[in-house]
Amino acid sequence: MEAATATARHVSDSAPARAWTWLRRNALMIYAGIAVAYMLIPIAIVGLFSFEKGTAQGEYWSDAFGQTAVNDSMIMSLELAALTMVVATAIGTLMALALVRYEFFGRRATNLLIILPMATPEIVIGAALLSLFITYSFDLGFTTLFIAHVMFSISFVVVVVRSRLIGFDRSIEEAAADLGATPFATFRLVTLPLLAPGILAAALLAFALSLDDFVISNFNSGTAVTFPLYIFGASLRGIPVQVNVLATMLFAVTVIAIALVLWQQRRAEQMASVQPEQEV
Amino acid sequence: MSAAESGSSNGNPTVELRDVSKRFGDFTAVDDLSLAIGEGEFFTLLGPSGCGKTTTLRMVAGFEEATEGQVLIDGADVVGLPPYKRPTNTVFQSYALFPHLSVADNVAFGLRRKKVDKKEADRRVGEELERVGLAREANRRPSQLSGGMQQRVALARALVNFPKVLLLDEPLGALDLKLRKGLQVQLKGIQRDVGITFVYVTHDQEEALTMSDRIAVMNQGRIEQVADPEDVYDKPASSFVAGFIGVSNLMPGTVKTGGQAGEIELDSGVTVKAPTDGLSAGERCQAVVRPEKLSIGEGGRGHPSVEGLVESSLYLGTSTQLIVKLPDEVRMTVLVPNADEAERQQLPGGGAKVKLSWAPDHMHLVRESREHSTDDKEDAT
Numbered sequence: 001m002e003a004a005t006a007t008a009r010h011v012s013d014s015a016p017a018r019a020w021t022w023l024r025r026n027a028l029m030i031y032a033g034i035a036v037a038y039m040l041i042p043i044a045i046v047g048l049f050s051f052e053k054g055t056a057q058g059e060y061w062s063d064a065f066g067q068t069a070v071n072d073s074m075i076m077s078l079e080l081a082a083l084t085m086v087v088a089t090a091i092g093t094l095m096a097l098a099l100v101r102y103e104f105f106g107r108r109a110t111n112l113l114i115i116l117p118m119a120t121p122e123i124v125i126g127a128a129l130l131s132l133f134i135t136y137s138f139d140l141g142f143t144t145l146f147i148a149h150v151m152f153s154i155s156f157v158v159v160v161v162r163s164r165l166i167g168f169d170r171s172i173e174e175a176a177a178d179l180g181a182t183p184f185a186t187f188r189l190v191t192l193p194l195l196a197p198g199i200l201a202a203a204l205l206a207f208a209l210s211l212d213d214f215v216i217s218n219f220n221s222g223t224a225v226t227f228p229l230y231i232f233g234a235s236l237r238g239i240p241v242q243v244n245v246l247a248t249m250l251f252a253v254t255v256i257a258i259a260l261v262l263w264q265q266r267r268a269e270q271m272a273s274v275q276p277e278q279e280v
Numbered sequence: 281m282s283a284a285e286s287g288s289s290n291g292n293p294t295v296e297l298r299d300v301s302k303r304f305g306d307f308t309a310v311d312d313l314s315l316a317i318g319e320g321e322f323f324t325l326l327g328p329s330g331c332g333k334t335t336t337l338r339m340v341a342g343f344e345e346a347t348e349g350q351v352l353i354d355g356a357d358v359v360g361l362p363p364y365k366r367p368t369n370t371v372f373q374s375y376a377l378f379p380h381l382s383v384a385d386n387v388a389f390g391l392r393r394k395k396v397d398k399k400e401a402d403r404r405v406g407e408e409l410e411r412v413g414l415a416r417e418a419n420r421r422p423s424q425l426s427g428g429m430q431q432r433v434a435l436a437r438a439l440v441n442f443p444k445v446l447l448l449d450e451p452l453g454a455l456d457l458k459l460r461k462g463l464q465v466q467l468k469g470i471q472r473d474v475g476i477t478f479v480y481v482t483h484d485q486e487e488a489l490t491m492s493d494r495i496a497v498m499n500q501g502r503i504e505q506v507a508d509p510e511d512v513y514d515k516p517a518s519s520f521v522a523g524f525i526g527v528s529n530l531m532p533g534t535v536k537t538g539g540q541a542g543e544i545e546l547d548s549g550v551t552v553k554a555p556t557d558g559l560s561a562g563e564r565c566q567a568v569v570r571p572e573k574l575s576i577g578e579g580g581r582g583h584p585s586v587e588g589l590v591e592s593s594l595y596l597g598t599s600t601q602l603i604v605k606l607p608d609e610v611r612m613t614v615l616v617p618n619a620d621e622a623e624r625q626q627l628p629g630g631g632a633k634v635k636l637s638w639a640p641d642h643m644h645l646v647r648e649s650r651e652h653s654t655d656d657k658e659d660a661t
Contacts, residue, residue, distance in 0.1 A: 174343055175376035177363040179441065180393035189389075193380045 073230035092157025126219035140222025164198030292355030300349035311501035327498035579637030
């Protein structure tokens with residue numbers, strides 16, 4: 001680097017040489033800028049479009065909830081995501097506890113199979129669920145969507161919570177028992193608070209996965225219309241600008257949620273660093 | 281004050297193990313162990329890793345259940361009782377502090393479980409933090425404290441409950457040497473102060489000798505010897521104890537005549553008069569003489585001596601360490617205090633022929649190590 005700079009200075013008279021030097025110094029920044037832009041431009045465009053001119057600037061933001069169909073689909077998606085989050089997190093957390101803590105028949109197999117729903121193409125899961133629901137003559141609708149969403153979210157919850165459990169110092173729970181805490185009190189006062197960051201991250205992940213799912217939902221929705229399904233349908237005719245407005249709102253909420261998780265995780269890491277260390 | 285609360289009034293030992301065994305599958309961690317620990321005693325379980333000392337402690341705490349035998353605390357059988365119903369508290373090797381709670385809340389945890397009155401609990405927590413010198417750290421998180429401080433929080437968290445027995449599982453193991461020495465003294469002082477029975481697990485023989493009232497030396501799930509530190513050091517019951525505590529100076533030999541006025545013939549060819557309690561003629565044994573009790577050259581009248589070659593000489597500051605090889609290839613360590621510089625200059629160097637002598641009552645006979653017999657048993661099965 002220093003050698004390169006020295007050489008560059010040596011011939012710094014010509015304009016092309018100076019440009020080359022500048023490029024060499026800033027290549028990494030330019031590269032990173034392009035990469036970030038590549039990821040963010042589509043989102044930015046949606047935000048930009050939400051301010052599309054109607055009769056007045058920003059009209060669609062003041063009339064964000066003016067389209068009943070958009071609202072209904074959004075409400076259904078949020079309800080579905082919330083319900084999925086609660087149920088999948090509860091089941092997934094307990095599964096992770098069982099898989100890490102207890103020795104039982106089929107544990108290894110379960111540990112392996114739990115990854116399968118994540119690795120299977122969504123289209124396959126969607127089709128498989130549909131044929132299942134038809135075979136057992138379920139009425140397609142909100143319930144089948146809910147079952148499908150919980151099904152594919154659980155794996156993610158298990159994997160996230162499990163990774164947190166594996167690094168868990170069991171002697172902390174022994175200490176609680178030693179100090180007179182019953183198994184339930186130990187779980188409530190020690191295990192749960194220490195797992196909370198992992199569980200929170202898993203819950204947010206389940207929420208996001210459910211909210212944004214299109215492929216599997218498309219198979220199993222029947223007459224129910226979630227936000228992604230609505231957008232897909234509307235895109236054939238022309239998307240109401242309100243969609244862009246709501247999408248931008250959603251994006252803002254997601255960014256805040258992710259920031260919260262990161263903050264929470266950093267706190268958790270500070271907590272986890274309680275290890276015997278040498279005194280200075 | 282706490283001694284009165286924790287003390288046993290019925291004359292029973294505070295902790296008693298009767299024929300306790302613990303097996304994990306095929307592995308026997310603790311093998312038919314019996315032990316009685318008195319009230320207010322600082323009792324140490326000492327042994328190499330895997331000797332069963334931690335398992336023994338965990339059976340008293342209730343984290344492990346004995347496969348066979350009885351565990352009694354204050355005369356009451358606690359087998360089958362979960363840890364949260366036992367009158368014991370534990371200081372863990374990893375401290376196991378609750379990372380999400382403040383130091384004060386960590387210490388108050390046990391009292392809150394027992395629904396101790398809030399005011400009373402606050403007072404006791406304050407007192408205990410004062411005792412371990414952490415009153416000013418009450419509102420900090422464990423992660424903000426140094427290792428030594430965390431260790432003291434763990435101690436306060438256990439002591440605040442006035443347990444009948446405090447169990448300590450290598451509590452100083454993770455600390456550096458200098459800090460460990462300081463905490464040893466502090467810990468011993470606290471124990472004397474509160475009068476609670478301490479059961480202390482360690483593999484550090486020096487730590488055990490410094491702190492304990494009595495030491496149980498463990499090997500392969502069994503107790504080799506239970507005695508006070510002086511006896512464990514000066515009168516080891518077996519070659520294992522002799523080898524594990526201090527520097528091992530073991531001279532193998534054979535008993536010639538048994539009895540109080542017995543004689544043994546060392547393998548190096550020297551016959552020594554020694555009381556051979558419990559040993560009979562023809563039996564193999566080993567003679568132990570501690571390095572600081574050996575002297576160079578002909579000793580006083582009636583002092584036995586052996587001849588050997590100096591292999592190495594090492595200056596250690598307060599003393600000089602010589603390694604002397606006897607004719608039967610046994611190596612003896614000799615510590616000569618560096619009291620006089622002129623005297624030190626005259627010490628024999630490497631390759632020199634020397635005589636080692638010792639006062640007769642500084643030699644102690646032990647049976648051949650049991651290690652061999654267990655090895656044989658394993659071969660047979």
